[in-house]
Amino acid sequence: MQVSVPFAPDQASTYSGEVDALYGFLWALTIGVGAVLTILIIYFAVKYRRRTEDEIPKAVEGSLKLEVVWTVIPFFIAMGIFTWGASIYYKRYSPPSEALDVYVVAKQWMWKFQHLDGQREINELHIPVGRKIKLTMTTEDVIHSLFVPAFRLKMDVVPGKYSSIWFQPTEAGRYHLFCAEYCGTSHSGMIGWIDVMEPSEYQSWLSGGSGEALAASGEKLFQQLGCVTCHRSDGQGRGPILEGLFGKEAALQGGQKVTADEAYVRESILNPKAKVVEGYQPIMPTFQGLVTEEQLLQLVAYVKSIGKTQTGTNPAGASPSPPNKMGAAAVPTGPPQTGRSGGAEAKKPR
Amino acid sequence: MESEVQNKAPRTHYINARYGLKSWLFTIDHKRIALLYLASITFFFFLGGLFAVLIRLELLTPKGDLVQAETYNRFFTMHGVVMVFFFLIPAIPATLGNFLIPLMIGARDLAFPRLNLLSWYIYVVGAVFTLIAIVGGGVDTGWTFYTPYSTTYSNGNVLLTGIGIFITGFSSILTGLNFIVTIHTMRAPGLSWFRLPLFVWSHYATSLIMVLGTPVIAITILLLAFERIAHVGIFDPKLGGDPVLFQHLFWFYSHPAVYIMVLPAMGVISELVANMTRKNIFGYKFVALASIAIAIFGFLVWGHHMFVSTQSVYAGMIFSILSYAVAIPSAVKTFNWTATLYKGSISYNTPMLYAFGFIGFFIIGGMTGLFLAALGLDIHVHDTYFVVAHFHYIMVGGTIMGYLGGLHYWWPKISGRMYPEGWARFAALVIFVGFNLTFFPQFLLGYQGMPRRYYAYPDEFQVLNVMSSAGASILGVGYLIPMVYLFWSMRYGPKAGSNPWGAFGLEWRTSSPPPTENFKVTPVVTWEAYEFSPVEETEVIDISTP
Ligand SMILES: [Cu+2]
Ligand SMILES: [Cu+2]
Numbered sequence: 036m037q038v039s040v041p042f043a044p045d046q047a048s049t050y051s052g053e054v055d056a057l058y059g060f061l062w063a064l065t066i067g068v069g070a071v072l073t074i075l076i077i078y079f080a081v082k083y084r085r086r087t088e089d090e091i092p093k094a095v096e097g098s099l100k101l102e103v104v105w106t107v108i109p110f111f112i113a114m115g116i117f118t119w120g121a122s123i124y125y126k127r128y129s130p131p132s133e134a135l136d137v138y139v140v141a142k143q144w145m146w147k148f149q150h151l152d153g154q155r156e157i158n159e160l161h162i163p164v165g166r167k168i169k170l171t172m173t174t175e176d177v178i179h180s181l182f183v184p185a186f187r188l189k190m191d192v193v194p195g196k197y198s199s200i201w202f203q204p205t206e207a208g209r210y211h212l213f214c215a216e217y218c219g220t221s222h223s224g225m226i227g228w229i230d231v232m233e234p235s236e237y238q239s240w241l242s243g244g245s246g247e248a249l250a251a252s253g254e255k256l257f258q259q260l261g262c263v264t265c266h267r268s269d270g271q272g273r274g275p276i277l278e279g280l281f282g283k284e285a286a287l288q289g290g291q292k293v294t295a296d297e298a299y300v301r302e303s304i305l306n307p308k309a310k311v312v313e314g315y316q317p318i319m320p321t322f323q324g325l326v327t328e329e330q331l332l333q334l335v336a337y338v339k340s341i342g343k344t345q346t347g348t349n350p351a352g353a354s355p356s357p358p359n360k361m362g363a364a365a366v367p368t369g370p371p372q373t374g375r376s377g378g379a380e381a382k383k384p385r
Numbered sequence: 386m387e388s389e390v391q392n393k394a395p396r397t398h399y400i401n402a403r404y405g406l407k408s409w410l411f412t413i414d415h416k417r418i419a420l421l422y423l424a425s426i427t428f429f430f431f432l433g434g435l436f437a438v439l440i441r442l443e444l445l446t447p448k449g450d451l452v453q454a455e456t457y458n459r460f461f462t463m464h465g466v467v468m469v470f471f472f473l474i475p476a477i478p479a480t481l482g483n484f485l486i487p488l489m490i491g492a493r494d495l496a497f498p499r500l501n502l503l504s505w506y507i508y509v510v511g512a513v514f515t516l517i518a519i520v521g522g523g524v525d526t527g528w529t530f531y532t533p534y535s536t537t538y539s540n541g542n543v544l545l546t547g548i549g550i551f552i553t554g555f556s557s558i559l560t561g562l563n564f565i566v567t568i569h570t571m572r573a574p575g576l577s578w579f580r581l582p583l584f585v586w587s588h589y590a591t592s593l594i595m596v597l598g599t600p601v602i603a604i605t606i607l608l609l610a611f612e613r614i615a616h617v618g619i620f621d622p623k624l625g626g627d628p629v630l631f632q633h634l635f636w637f638y639s640h641p642a643v644y645i646m647v648l649p650a651m652g653v654i655s656e657l658v659a660n661m662t663r664k665n666i667f668g669y670k671f672v673a674l675a676s677i678a679i680a681i682f683g684f685l686v687w688g689h690h691m692f693v694s695t696q697s698v699y700a701g702m703i704f705s706i707l708s709y710a711v712a713i714p715s716a717v718k719t720f721n722w723t724a725t726l727y728k729g730s731i732s733y734n735t736p737m738l739y740a741f742g743f744i745g746f747f748i749i750g751g752m753t754g755l756f757l758a759a760l761g762l763d764i765h766v767h768d769t770y771f772v773v774a775h776f777h778y779i780m781v782g783g784t785i786m787g788y789l790g791g792l793h794y795w796w797p798k799i800s801g802r803m804y805p806e807g808w809a810r811f812a813a814l815v816i817f818v819g820f821n822l823t824f825f826p827q828f829l830l831g832y833q834g835m836p837r838r839y840y841a842y843p844d845e846f847q848v849l850n851v852m853s854s855a856g857a858s859i860l861g862v863g864y865l866i867p868m869v870y871l872f873w874s875m876r877y878g879p880k881a882g883s884n885p886w887g888a889f890g891l892e893w894r895t896s897s898p899p900p901t902e903n904f905k906v907t908p909v910v911t912w913e914a915y916e917f918s919p920v921e922e923t924e925v926i927d928i929s930t931p
Contacts, residue, residue, distance in 0.1 A: 042829040050761075057762050058832065065752040072723055072748055076741065079726035080733075083662070089887070090663070090730040094918050097668040097721075105720040106713060113709035116759055121702050123761020128698045143538070177534040178628055180693065180768060184834025187765040191694050193629060194533060195622020198695045211843065215768040215836045217527045219538060220455050223839035 047206040047231065048186035053123050055187075061116070127188075130201035134169035136339075137162070138249070138332040141192045142175040144221035146212065149332060153252070154244035158227030160212070162204060163237035169201040171297050171335075175328050180216035183229055189215055197297050204231040253337025256330055260322065274319060275312045281342025286313045295342075300335045398801065398898040413498035414901055419484035420799075421505050422475060425512065427868075429471040436464035438861060441823075441854040449841040457840040458525040459541065465528030467519075470550050471512055473784055474642060477649035478595075479508070479560060481791045482588045484799060486564060488892035488899060489582050491573025491908040496566040504559040511553030518545035527838060529639075532620035532631040536612040544613060547606045554599045557645070561595030564588055573891070575910035582890055582914055583659075583672055587652025590676035594641045594648075594683065602638035605631065629694055636687035644683045646780050648676055650787025651718060654743050657790050658722045660888035661737035662729030665915040668721040675714035682711035692763045701760055708758035715751055719744060734886070735809035739790025742817045746786060750778030753828065771831025774824045782820055789816070789867065796871065797881030801898040804874045808866060816863035822856025889915050 039046065040059045046052055083092070137160065138149040148156045162168050172181060172192045181200075182189040185208075190200040214225035232240060257263055265274035275285070281300070284292045288311045293299055302309055304326065307319035326334070399416045409417060439460045443451045452460070483501065487494050495501050518524060524541035526534055535543050568589050572581070609631070611617045618624025620631045659666045666672055688696055688704030722744060731737065753775045757763050766772060796804050826849040831837075835846045842850070884893040895904050 040832075042833055044832075044834045054762055054765050057759060058756065058765075061752070061756050061759070061762070064755075065749070068752060069748045072719065072744070075723055076726060076744065079723070079729070080731050080741070083726060083729045083731050085663075085730045085732045091917050092662070092664055092728055092730045094665050094916070095667060095724075095728055097671070101720075101724070102668050102671050102717070106717055109716045110713055113712060113755070114706075116755055117706050117709050120759025120761045120763070121705060124692070124701065124764065125698060125760075127761075127764065177538050178531060182768070182834070182836060184765070189693050189764050189767055193695050195628070196695065211834065213834065213836050217458075217529075217531070217534070217838040219525070219534060220458065222458070223449075223454065223836075223841050226843075 044184040045206070045208065045210065046185070047204055047208060047210055048183075048188065049203045049205055050123070050127070050187040051185065051205075053187075057116075057119055057123065060119075064112070127200055127202070130169045130199065131167050134167040134201050135162075136336070137168055137170050138336065139170050139172035139181065139192065140175060140328045140332065141172065141179040141181070141214070141225075143177065143219050144214070144225040146181070146214075146225070146227050147329065149249055149329065150241075150244075151249050151336065152241055152244065153246035153248045154241065155246065158212070159230065160227070161230045161232055161237065161240050163234045164204050164207045164231050165234070167201060167203045169199060171197050171199045171332070173197050173328050173332075177218045178216050179214045179218050179225065182213040182215035183210055184213070185210040186229075191216055197301060199297070204229075207231045207233050249333055249336040250340035251337075252330075253333035253335070253340075256326070256334055257337055260325070262334075265319070273316070275315060277338050278341045279343070281339045283342075287311065288313050297335050297339070300338050301331055304331060304334060396896065397900060398896065399901045400801070400898050402901045411502075413494070413502050415483050415487055415495050415498065415501055416799075416899065416901075418501050418505055419480050419482075422479040422483060422508070425505075425508065426472050426475055426480065429467050429512070430476075430864075433464055433467035433472055434861065434864065436460045436467065437857065440464060441857040443840065444842075444850045445854050447842050447844050447847050447850075454840045455525060458527075458838070459523035461838055462525055462527050462541075463519055463523050466515065466524070466546060466550070468781075469528055469642070470553055471508075471515065473646045473780055474557060475508065475560075476646070476784060476788050477653065477791065478564070478588060478591055478645070479504075479556075481584075481653065481788070481795060482564065482591075482649060483560070485795065485892055486567060486585060486588060487571070488798075488895065488903055489585055489890060490568065490571060490576055491891050491904060491910065492567065492571040493902050493904075495563045496571055497563050500559055500563055504556045504563070507559070508553055508556035511549045511551070511556065513549075514552060515546055515549030518542035518549060521545065529635060530609065530631075531635075532609065532612070532626075532628045533622070536609055537621050537623070544610055547610060551603050551606045554603050557595045558599045561592035561599075564592040565596065568592075573908050573910050576891075579670060579673070580910060580912070580914050581673075582652075583655035583666060583669070583676075584649075584652035586673040587648045587655070587676045590680040591645055591648045591652075593677075593680050594645050598638045598641040598645075598684070601634060602642075605634040605638070608634070629691070629696065632691050632694055633687065636690045637684070640687040640690065641680075641683045643776070643780055644679055646784045647787075648679060650743065650784045650791075651676065653787040653791035653794075654722065654740050655718075656890070657736045657740040657794055658725050659915040660794070660886060660890070661732045661734060661740065662726055663887065663889075663917045664725055664729045665913070665917065666721060667724035667727070668717075669914060672718055672721050675717050678714040679711060682707065682714070686711055689758055689763075692760055693767055705758055705760050709755070712751065712754060712758070715747075719747060719751070732886075733810075735804075735806060735813055736790045736794035736886075738810060738813040738817075739786050739793065742813065743783060743786035743790065745817070746778050746782030746820070749825075750775060750782060753778065766831055768837055769831035770827040770835050770837055773837050774827035774831060777824045777827075782824070785816075789813070792867075792871075794886070795892070796874070797885045798892055798897050798899070800875050800878070801881055802874045802876075802878030803881050803885060804867075804878055805870050808870045812863055812866035812870075815859060815866065819856050819858075819860030819863045823853050823860050824856070826850075826852040826856070889917055 040055050043055055136151055140147045146158050148160045174192045174194045179192045180189060181192055186202050188202050190198055192198055208231055210229045212227040212229050214222055265272040266277050268278050270276055280295050283295055285295050286292055293310055305321060305323045307321060308317045311317045399414055443457055521542055524543055524546045526539050526543060568585060608619050612619045616624055618626040620626040620628050655666055655672060686704055686708045688700055689708045692701050757775060793809055830846055830849040835842055881897045883896045891908055
C-alpha cells in the first residue's frame with residue numbers, strides 16, 4: 036500500500052509505504068478520537084457551565100452498558116492495530132534466502148561495511164536498487180543502532196552477537212544513515228550515507244574495487260589459524276566437516292539440534308565448548324581475542340560459501356569418524372585456494 | 386505569614402504550631418513532611434529545567450556550537466536523571482499524597498510517621514550524592530545507563546549517580562509501604578474501599594508499583610556497580626555478560642515507573658473533575674479498578690522498549706499485545722472523566738483548566754503510545770524524537786498538569802490562602818500553549834528521522850527544532866509564573882475558608898490550614914464518594930459513545 040504522509044522522509048524501500056500507511060491510519064484515528072472527545076468536552080463545558088455559585092447538579096448514575104461499549108470497542112481497535120504492526124514486523128526478521136549479504140561492523144564512532152566481493156567501506160554503503168539485502172551486524176565496543184529513515188529500517192547492533200535485518204531498496208538515491216542508540220561522545224557524528232545505485236552503475240562500482248572476496252579472505256584465515264587441520268573436508272579430521280554445513284541442522288551432544296547459522300558459527304569459534312557436535316570431543320580451543328570482528332565475519336562468510344558444497348558424508352557429525360590424533364600430518368598439501376569453490380562462488384552475485 | 390495569621394486568627398494549625406528550623410527538620414507531621422518534599426522537588430524541577438534550557442539552546446542550530454559534544458551528553462543525562470528520579474517520581478505522591486491521604490481517609494497521620502520523615506532524609510541523602518556527581522563533572526550515559534557503555538566505556542560519574550538513585554529508591558519504597566498500610570488500616574469508620582476518593586485509589590495502585598518495582602532497579606544498579614568496579618561479567622560480553630539483560634532489568638522497573646508518575650496525576654484529575662463539576666465520577670468503580678489494572682499490566686510490558694534490541698520476535702509480539710491491553714484502562718478513565726462533565730456544574734477555575742489540559746495531553750500522549758506499541762512502526766520511530774515527544778506528553782505533560790492542578794486546588798488547604806485566580810488561569814494557558822509548541826513538533830521531527838540524544842543534526846531538521854526551542858522558552862515562563870504568585874499568596878493572598886470550592890471530601894471538613902491532629906474528632910463517614918446529591922435510580926443518560 037502506498038500512502039504518503041506529510042513530514043515523512045523519502046520512501047525508498049518496500050517497507051516505507053507500509054509503515055507510512057499504518058502511521059497515516061494512526062494519525063487519522065488520533066485526530067478522530069481527539070476531535071470527538073474535544074468537541075464533547077467543549078460542548079459539555081459550555082452547556083453545563085456553572086451558572087450560580089451554590090448550584091448542585093443532580094447525580095448521574097454510571098452505566099454498565101457504556102462502560103462495556105467503551106472497553107470493548109477500543110479493545111478490538113487495539114487488536115487490529117497490533118495485528119497490522121506485527122505483520123510488518125514479522126517480515127523483517129524472516130530474510131529471504133536469495134538476499135545479498137552485506138556484513139557490518141560498528142565501532143565508536145563509525146560504520147564499517149564489508150561486501151562479499153571484498154569491497155570495504157566506511158560510513159558509506161553502496162547497494163543495487165531492487166535487490167534484497169541482508170545485513171549481518173556486530174560491534175567492537177558498545178551498542179549502536181543502524182537507522183535508515185528512508186527505508187523505515189532500524190536494528191540494534193549489539194556487542195557479542197550478530198543481529199540481522201533485511202530490506203529491499205526501491206529508489207536509487209543517497210539516503211541518511213544514522214546511529215540511533217546512544218553510544219558516547221560522537222554518537223551524533225556516527226552518521227553516513229546509503230548509496231542506492233542502478234544495477235549497471237552498481238556493477239561498475241563493484242568492478243572498480245580491489246581486494247579479494249570476503250570468503251577468500253576467510254579461507255586464508257582458515258588456513259593461517261590452523262582450522263583446516265581439524266575441520267578437514269575428507270572427514271578424517273578431529274572436528275566436524277564444514278562443507279555443506281551452513282544452513283542445515285546439526286545434532287549436538289545431549290540430543291539437541293542447532294541450525295548452523297551465522298550466530299552458531301560465531302559462537303563455535305569464540306566459545307567452542309558451548310555447543311559441541313555429537314560424536315566429537317570438546318577439544319577445540321577458543322579463538323576469543325585472536326580474531327577481530329571483521330575477521331570473524333570473513334570466517335563466517337567462508338563457512339557460508341562452502342555451505343553449498345556437496346560432500347559424500349553427512350555433515351555435522353551424523354556419521355563421525357573417530358578422532359584422528361595425527362590430524363595435522365594429514366593436511367592436504369596442494370594449494371588450498373584453487374581447490375575449493377568457495378572464493379570463486381562468492382564472486383558472482385547470487 | 387505566621388504573624389498575620391496569629392493576629393487575626395489566633396487559631397493554632399500545623400504551620401504555626403511550632404517555630405524554628407528544628408521544628409521542621411524533626412517534624413513527624415505528614416503535612417510538614419509534604420512541605421519539605423515540596424521544597425526539595427521544586428529545587429530539582431528547576432535544576433532539571435535548567436538542563437532542558439541548555440539542551441534546547443544547543444539544538445537551535447544544526448551544528449554543535451554552544452558546548453562540546455561531551456558536555457551536551459552530560460546535559461541530557463542530568464536532565465533525565467534529575468527530572469525522573471528527583472522530581473517526577475516523588476512529585477505527586479510525596480507532596481500531595483503525603484499531605485492528603487491521612488486527611489482524605491480521616492486519619493491523624495500516616496501509619497508510620499517517623500518512617501515518613503526517614504523517607505525524606507533518605508531522599509535528601511540520595512539527592513546529595515547525585516548533586517556531588519553533577520558538580521563533579523556529571524555523567525554521560527543517558528538516564529537509561531545502557532551497558533556496556535555505562536559499565537566499561539563511560540568516564541563520567543556513573544557510580545556516584547547510581548548510588549544516588551539507589552538510595553533515593555528506598556525513599557520511594559518506604560513511602561509506598563507507608564501508604565499501603567495507612568490505607569488498609571487507618572480509614573475512618575464507615576469509609577469502605579468503594580467510598581474512598583479516587584485520589585486514594587490511584588495512590589494505592591502507585592504504592593504497589595513503588596514497593597514491588599523499585600527493588601528491581603536497586604538490584605540492577607548493584608549489578609552495574611559490580612561490573613564497573615570488580616569487572617564481574619554480567620552485562621559486558623567481553624567479560625562474558627549479556628548487554629540486553631540490562632535492558633530487561635532496567636525497563637522492568639522503568640516502565641512501571643511511568644505509572645508511578647502518571648497514576649497519581651490521574652487521581653488528582655479525578656478529584657478535580659468531580660469537585661469542579663460537583664458531581665460523582667461517572668463509573669467510579671471502573672475508574673478505581675482501572676488504576677489497579679494499570680499497575681498490574683504495567684509490569685508486563687517492559688519489552689516494548691526493546692523491539693529492535695535483538696529480543697526474540699515472539700517476545701516482541703507478546704509485549705506489543707500486552708501494551709495494547711494496558712492502554713484500555715487508560716482509555717476507560719478518559720471516557721469516564723468526559724462523561725462526568727455531562728449535566729455537571731462546571732467551573733472554569735484554574736484547577737479545572739489544568740484538568741482539561743491533562744485530558745488533552747493525555748489523549749495525544751496516549752494515542753501516540755499506540756504508534757509506538759505497533760511493532761512494525763516502532764522499528765522506524767524507536768529512539769527518535771517521536772519517542773521523546775510521546776513520553777514528555779505522558780510523563781511531563783500529564784504529571785505536571787496533575788501536579789499543578791492539584792497544587793492549585795489544595796493550595797487553600799495547604800497554605801490557608803487563595804492564589805490570584807487571574808494570574809493562575811493565565812499561567813495555565815501559557816503552559817498549555819508552550820508545552821504543545823515544544824513537544825508537538827518533535828513527533829514530526831522523529832518521524833522525519835531525527836534520532837534522540839543528537840548533539841548536532843542535519844540541516845533539514847532545523848525548522849522543527851527552532852519551533853521546539855521557541856515553545857520551550859514559553860513553557861519556561863509558564864512554569865515561573867506560579868512560582869512567583871504562590872509565594873506571594875502565602876503572605877498576601879486572601880484567607881481561604883475551610884472549603885472555598887464547595888468541594889466534597891473529608892479534607893474540606895477540617896479548617897484551612899488543618900490543625901496538627903487533622904480532625905478535632907474522628908469523622909464517621911455515612912456518604913458515598915463525591916455524593917454532592919444522592920444518586921437517583923431512574924436517571925437516563927443519552928450521550929453517544931465517543
Ligand atoms: Cu550511537
Ligand atoms: Cu514503557
